[in-house]
Amino acid sequence: MLIINCPICGPRPEIEFRYGGEAHVARPAGTETLDDQTVADRLYMRTNPKGLHFERWRHAHGCGKYFNAVRDTVSDFFVTTYKAGEPKPDVAALLKDQAR
Amino acid sequence: MSAPFRLPAGGRIDRSKPLSFSFDGKSYPGFAGDTLASALIASGVHLMGRSFKYHRPRGFLTAGPDEPNALVGVGASDDRYTPNLRAPVVELHDGLVAESQNRWPSLSFDVGAINDVLLGRFIPAGFYYKTFMWPKSFWKSVYEPKIRAAAGLGRPPKDPDSARYTQVYHHTDILVIGTGPAGLAAALAAAKSGLRVLVCDEQPEFGGSLLHDLSSSIDGKTPAQFVADAVADLARQPNVTLLTRTTAFGYTPHNMIGLIERVTDHIAHADPKLPRERMWHVRAGEVVLATGAIERPLVFPENDRPGVMLADAARAYANRWAAKPGSRAVVATADDGAYRAALDLKAAGVEIALIADMRANPTGALVAQARAAGIRVETGSVVTGTRGRLRVKTAHVARLDANGNAGAPEPFACDLVLMSGGWTPTVHLFSQSRGKLRWDEALGAYVPGTSAERERSAGGCRGVYDLQAVLADGTAAGEDAVRAAKGMPGPSRGFMVTGSPATSGGYLGAVPHDRNPATVKAFVDFQNDVTAKDLKLATREGMRSIEHVKRYTTTGMATDQGKTSNMNALGIVSDSLKTPIPQIGLTTFRMPYTPVTFGAFAGASRGDLFDPVRRTPAHDWAVAEGATFEPVGQWKRAWWFPKAGEDMHAAVDREVKAIRTSVGLFDASTLGKIEVVGPDAAKFMELMYTNAWAKLGVGRCRYGVMLREDGFVMDDGVIGRIADDRFHVTTTTGGAPRVLAHMEDYLQTEFPHLDVWLTSITEQWAVIAVQGPKAREVIAPLVDGVDLSTAAFPHMSVRECKVCGVPARLFRVSFTGELGFEINVPADYGRAVWEAVHASGKPFGITPYGTEAMHVARAEKGYIIVGQETDGTATPDDVGLGWAIGKTKPDFVGKRALARPSMANADRKQLVGLLTKDPKTTLEEGAQIVADAHVEMPARMIGHVTSSYQSPTLGRSIAMAMVKGGRARIGSSLFVPMPDGVIEATVVEPIFYDKEGARLDA
Amino acid sequence: MLDVPTRRITAFADRSFASPADKAVRIAEASPAARFVVRGRAAVPQTAAVALGFPLATDVCRAALGGERVALWLGPDEWLVIAPEHEAESLGAALASALAGVPHALVDVSHRNVGLTVSGPKASYILNHGCPLDLSLAAFPVGMCTRTILAKAEVVLWRTAEDAFRLECWRSFGPYVADFLEEARTEFK
Structure with missing residues (x-):
């Protein structure tokens, strides 16, 4: 069972968390005009990378907050977590950190 | 009884405690401290079982958990019977009953041994793949059962396991696994730091190889004395927890280690309050692996x-x-x-x-x-x-x-x-931790290389075998763990070892011989009966990767996971392919290290504790009334209330009639409820539901439809506006957690600027539904301060008031099509108010009804159930809820997706009603629908039945269905092919009773 | 008017918690209580003090106490206030009026939850049969509270003393939680 670092509560066991899909996917809505292909992409297309993956998690059985995380889909380990609304961390810097 | 091979003195057995046990029905003597293996050896018994494939007689190969041959079934009765235990690790107790396995009719005369003598040469590696290829259907019906009967392990017990099993989470700064010289030294070094230290060993006593070392001397003590002193030292320290009979069986991410503690198996008459086994989920800051080595x-x-x-x-x-x-x-x-x-x-x-x-x-x-x-x-x-x-x-x-x-x-x-x-380092746990192994050419062994977790290995498990070096290695590992855990290691301690000369040697592969290689059997994997010849055959037939060789020959795939065989197999393959071992690779070490019982994995999660059973405040009342219950998620809901002699059909018939003609009483407490509160509550509701909310008056209700972002119906429910800034939202019973999470998601991540907050109130309120023409008369005497007339309190209204003197939220709503109220009272008052309503309804023949009658009544009215009519691919329009979409709203979740072209196809499945030609025929829910009476295969399915009942009100069957282009088919006939014939049905509007809704205001 | 219920019938109404295991770990029903969920932004904790007598805790996973009232931090914008049963109406009204000026949500959940106390030398050991958190005093000190997991139920866990915890869960999970703890302490009976 992984330990996940909730940006609010700190490190907690994985069993308290729920996965929430890929992060930084824009809502296909609002007042903007979107063509159908863009809407379909936002609804259904995900990056599914081998390596670093930006994803949403919720500390469902803790503080209840959604947050974002970078997880390595090869090792399954989390690289970092950050609060919802905060900008995407710099991947290059994360990779360098990881190599260290 | 005397044991002829028992030495007259020595050993760690307690000769003052003689025991008696039986093996294959024969009684033998032993002593406390014996294992089943040691006691049988002392009695001169070496024939322990028949091998897996060839039924060859087998004895003891090892004295530990790596034993591949001596597998036994242990237990006097089937509720305490465990098959496939390894005799060298079965501790003896008085009265222990053990039996051999995989033999018939007896261990010394076994008919299956013909496999060895006559058929042996015809069962080469890959035999199953080559022989039982054809015909395909024979595999399940003929080949597999025969093979299973002839080649196998122990028998499963017939009775449910009567023992208790528990699981517990445990946190420690340092976990030391194994207590041979390396582990003991590591534990001693770690303990001095004052950090929390957990030390475990699979054996009944600490010491590992030191327990059978009679020649060495450590600090001038015998190894036995050294162990005793070390254990006493550790036991004195309050920061140290010692666990014997405890196997570390699995290493999972972030230093979570599964331990299995065998608590009572060694006790003749164990206290039933104790668990038989305790599974420890240990989260360790740092781990020291001192798991030793296995002889080859x-x-x-x-x-x-x-x-x-x-x-x-x-x-x-x-x-x-x-x-x-x-x-x-x-x-x-x-x-x-x-x-x-x-x-x-x-x-x-x-x-x-x-x-x-x-x-x-x-x-x-x-x-x-x-x-x-x-x-x-x-x-x-x-x-x-x-x-x-x-x-x-x-x-x-x-x-x-x-x-x-x-x-x-x-x-x-x-x-x-x-x-x-020679010796093979026990790298199982290291490898499970996803550490990378390194081939050590000088040792001829794989040893731990790069770590993936916060662990280090010490002693034999990393190829250090010399006792003096092992003790030093253990000490260093213990100190390293302390430093890594940010503790202070105490003064370092050295050990003075004499009488333990260094050793060297080792060999991998098959030993040369002058015999006919086509006929002799030199075993590599004893448990799966894999020989050197099998492995050579696999390479001749083209297998190159060890993973392929393993699966083809089954080497290393038995329950011992190749503890004694994997390295020899590698040696043979390396030799056959003329390829160095590191280039052949190594098979994956999988959990568990040794077999773990199902009971331990289940722990307390069985019987009533398998899953939470949620009951409503009025549950016990329904039980007393003889209700039948159905599980709805974790909830138990009253299904119907049979009177004496009634079957389900009769009871539901009566219940529905009562709703239509007088009044029914229904427990709706399980409905999900969410209180949406804050200045921006209405704004938030506008975004979460398709409907318009801004103009909904305080005290009024609306049926809301919730979509996912992809435009498909996710949930529905009646929502009441309690105040300008307060909505009482209801959800489906099963959808409650999902809806709340969905709302929180949007609120936190898409609309965080809104001043609104969500609170689950599902369990705050007991919900008592009173439905039927007499409903108003039943509740009127109980309600304080509300004019219940239609003019003052119309359909789809809500009032905060008192019912039976307690604070209540009274809804005028209906899921039956009749005049109806739902009384919400604080849950702890639910039972009392329920009984008061029931008493008040007596003069009207108030009839408690269950979920089945509720379903029938709503189907008569054509009300959908999300999850029954919908399946996650239905738009509001598909299920006739197009009217609930606020067309002028700028945004709501799912709005843009609804505008995608495919969402408006005329050919989409749409909700319709079906009336069978024969009113007595009830369609099967889930049945497929075709357009043509003469079904030709493959039939083109155009829809499916979603709900189907015998309607007591209409006196005939009714059904709802999702049918392609269904609304355009109204008036035409469709067909439902069933095994005993094709059923014809007419497509109708999906509303069967009181189309005008007049009865809601009766 | 027909019968007015005068007494709350909780999910533990028919249950006796007395056990030979009490010496190792005692399990008891907490008295029926008034409970409120308070949610809102940064101004809320201090504003609520007017009604509560003390501000809501702003430290992560900490309880704020005053008299017989406690406010448990459950999230950065979420608190569970627990008070004696007789304060259900008065405290609710006081909180509503104190918070009237700031955006907030105040919801009565008095009957939503049931409370248990788990105490004694083996309290954390027994809780750890279902709770995956480190319950050592260093990692989970007195005054710490959090939502977490107990076996297959969600609970709120609050350490009230070195060897005592209060546990809150939704009403219908109460019997499961109590049965689970009861099973876990079997070995001390």
């Missing part, structure tokens, strides 16, 4: 005969359990360690016929000691075969020539053959 067999022909065992195992039986494994031994070795075994066994009174050492010129101190002790040592010599039916009688020893070929053998009479091909 030598792969020579007929190396599997009872009486052929690993050298150090024989030494352990004699030294630790005072059980003499034989009278005259031939020792076959490629490693110095066997010399120590020979010396110790000689001291215990075993005659050593000779030591046949593969090596041309072994030079270790132990070799010299053996020679000095008068033991005949033949170098450059190998065993090329053994004889004896149920026990070895002769070993054939041959000399290797300069090219390494075996010459003509000389027979040696013996009842014991000891073998040692």
Whole structure:
């Protein structure tokens, strides 16, 4: 069972968390005009990378907050977590950190 | 009773506590401290089982958990029976009942042994794949059952397990796994830091190999005394937890280690309050792996005969359990360690016929000691075969020539053959932790390389074997763990070791022999009956990767996971392919290290504790009324309330009629409820539901439809506006957590600027639905301060008031199509108010009804149930809820997706009603619908039945269905092919009763 | 008017918690209580003090106490206030009026939850049969509170003393939680 670092509560066991899909996917809505292909992409297309993956998690059985995380889909380990609304961390810097 | 092979003195058994046990129905003596294996060996019993495939007689190969042969079933009754236990780790207790496995009719005469004599040459590697290919249907019905019957392990117990099992989470700063010299030294070093230290060992006592070491001396003490002092030292320290009989079976991410503690198996009459096994989920800051090493067999022909065992195992039986494994031994070795075994066994009174050492010129101190002790040592010599039916009688020893070929053998009479091909570090846990192994050419072994977790290995499990070095390595590992855990290691301690000469040697692969390679069997994997020949065949047939060889031959795939066999298999494959071992790879080490019972994995999660059972405040009332219950998620809901002699149909019929003609009483407490509160509550509701909310008046309700972002219906429910800034939202019973999470998601991540907050109130309120023309009269006497007239309190209204004197939220809503109220009262008052409503309804014949009648009544009215009519691919329009979409709203979740072209296809499945030609025929829910009466295969399905009932109100069957272009088909006939014929039905509007809704205001 | 219920019938109404295991770990029903969920932004904790007598805790996973009232931090914008049963109406009204000026949500959940106390030398050991958190005093000190997991139920766990915890869960999970703890302490009976 992984330990996940909730940006609010700190490190907690994985069993308290729920996965929430890929992060930084824009809502296909609002007042903007979107063509159908863009809407379909936002609804259904995900990056599914081998390596670093930006994803949403919720500390469902803790503080209840959604947050974002970078997880390595090869090792399954989390690289970092950050609060919802905060900008995407710099991947290059994360990779360098990881190599260290 | 006396045990003829029990040594007169010595060993760690307690001779003051004699025990009696039975094996295959025969009684044997033993002592406290014995294992099943040591006690049987002391009685001269070596025939323990029949092998998996060839039914060859087998005895003890090892003295530990790596045992592949001596598998037994243990337990006097089937509720306490465990198959496939390894006899060397079954602790003896008085009255223990054990039996051998995989033999018929008896262990010494086994019909299946024909597999060995006659069929053996026809069961090569890959036999199953090659032979049972055709016809395909025969695999399940003919081949597999036969193979399973002939080749197998123990039998499953027939009765439910009566023992208790528990699981517990445990956190520690440092976990030390294994308490041989390395683990003990690590534990001693770690304990001084004051950090929390957990020390576990799979054996009943700490000490590992030190427990059968009679020749070394540590700090001037015997190994036994050293262990006793160390354990006493550790036990005194409050920061140290010691667990014996505890196997670390799995290493999962972030240093979460699964331990299994066998609490009562060694006790004759265990306290039933104690768990049989306790599974520890240990989260460790730092881990020290001190799991030791496993001795390797030598792969020579007929190396599997009872009486052929690993050298150090024989030494352990004699030294630790005072059980003499034989009278005259031939020792076959490629490693110095066997010399120590020979010396110790000689001291215990075993005659050593000779030591046949593969090596041309072994030079270790132990070799010299053996020679000095008068033991005949033949170098450059190998065993090329053994004889004896149920026990070895002769070993054939041959000399290797300069090219390494075996010459003509000389027979040696013996009842014991000891073998040692050197040692394999036990890297299972390290490998499970996803650490990378490194091939050490000098050691001829894989050892821990790069770590993936916060752990370090010490001693034998990383190829350090010399006792002095092992103790130092353990100390260093313990101190390293302390530093890594940010603790302060105490002053470092050294150990003074004498009498423990360094050893060297080792061999991987098959031993040369002069026999016919087509007929002899030299076993590599004893448990799965895989021979050197099988592995060579696999490489001849083109297997290159060890993973392929493993699956083709099944080597290493038995429950022992190849503990004694994997490295020899690698050696043979390497030799056949002329490829160095590291290039062949290594198979994955999987959890568990040794088998774990299902009971331990289940823990307390069985019976009533398997899953939470949620009950409403009025549950016990319904039980007393004789209700039948159905599970809805974790909830138990009253399904129907049968009166004496009524079946389900009769009860539901009566309940629905009561709703339509008088009044029914229904427990709706399980409905999900969310209180949406804050200045921006209405704004938020506008975004979460398709409907318009801004203008909904305080005290009014609306039926809301919730979509996912992809435009498909996710949930629905009646929502009441309690105040300008407060909505009381109801959800489906099953959808409650999902809806709340969905709302939180959008609120937190898409609309965080809104001042609104969500609170689950599902369980705050007991919900008592009173439905039917008499509903108003029933509740009127109980309600305080609300004018219940339609004018003052119309359909789809809500009032905060008092009911039976307690604060209530009274809804005027209906899911039956009749005049209806839902009384929400605080849950702890639910039972009392329920009874008051029931009493008040007595004069009207108030009828409690269950979920089935609720379903029928709503279907008569064509009300959908999300999850029954919808399946996650239905738009609001598909299910006739197009009217609920606020067309002028700028945004709501799912709005843009609804505008995608495919969402408006005329060919989408749409909700319709179906009336069967024969009103008595009730369609099956889930049945497929076709357009043509003459069904030709493959039929084109155009829809499916979603709800179907006999309607008491209409006196005929009714059904709802999702049908392609369904609304355009109204008035036409469709067909439902069933096994006993095609059923014709007419497509109608999906509303069967009171289309105008007049009864809501009755 | 028909019968007015005068007494709350909780999910533990028919249950006796007395056990020979009490010496190792005692399990008891907490008295029926008034409970409120308070949610809102940064101004809320201090504003609520007017009604509560003390501000809501702003430290992560900490309880704020005053008299017989406690406010448990459950999230950065979420608190569970627990008070004696008789304060259900008065405290609710006081909180509503104190918070009237700031955006907030105040919801009565008095009957949503049930409370248990788990105390004694083996309290954390027994809780750890279902709770995956480190319950050592260093990692989970007195005054710490959090939502977490107990076996297959969600609970709120609050350490009230070195060897005592209060546990809150939704009403219908109460019997499961109590049964689970009861099973876990079997070995001390």
